[in-house]
Amino acid sequence: MLGWVHIGKWFRPAAEPCLLCGQWLRSSPSERRSVPVRMEQPRRVLMQLCDACMASIPWIRRPICLTCGRAEACGDCARRRETHFVRSRSAVRYDASMKAWLALYKYRGHERLELLLSAMLAFAFERMCLERGVSVRQASSYFHAVVSVPLADERLEERGFNQADRMASALARWYGLKHEHLLSRLHHTEKQSLKSRRSRMLDMQGNFALSASSGRLAVLRSSELRRIVLIDDIFTTGSTMNECARVLRMARPSFAESDIQVYGVLWARS
Ligand SMILES: [Zn+2]
Ligand SMILES: [Zn+2]
Incomplete structure (x- = not known):
């Protein structure tokens, strides 16, 4: 060979x-x-x-669930009591080959795979642009920041990098968007995949916070920041996305009148 x-x-x-x-x-x-x-x-x-x-890439070309962009009928969005993100789009279905690709990247950290996964994520971002009636070249004037879902410190130490943050950074570079670190993760939770959907939802509450540094807070409070692209690798039930969106919207003095809109862009929908 x-x-x-x-x-x-x-x-x-x-x-x-x-x-x-x-x-x-x-x-x-x-x-x-x-x-x-x-x-x-x-x-x-x-x-x-x-x-x-x-x-072998199972692109989601026709989302069926308009909320989360899933390629089939979706119980997760129907069951969610309150949805704090405007909508979310994922590039691919999380099938066996995508699991293998992500595992390869997560545990070996190949630079080539990072580029590849980020380029795939771009498909979900461009779909979001298309649905908002924004051309990809004008995306940077429509979306005000790219933010990634943070990893818990323990997880970050274990792995050495946050794949969502790496993908966010590539996306920001390619489309000329601002990459802001506005969220932090408060505590480590057990491996999500081992839990029931109900315990996952309860768990996410209080898991994230706005970044405490004053510079970050100033960015968050600025009225210039309205449309945020929130990046993560996998959309499972949407509880992480929803909780991060809720926390970001709380940056405004009144949550009820918050003008912050969060658009989820993810690599895969499980
Ligand atoms: Zn090949
Ligand atoms: Zn859905």
């Missing part, structure tokens, strides 16, 4: 290996038109995937 790749290098100097699997790309970038992202940088990243890897 390695030898083959090596020989390939000699005979096809112009070819590039797939960003994910390392197979040599057979088609030229101009032939790979199925890339559903318009902005140049994330588009270029996605073009470095081979046809097979590209075809």
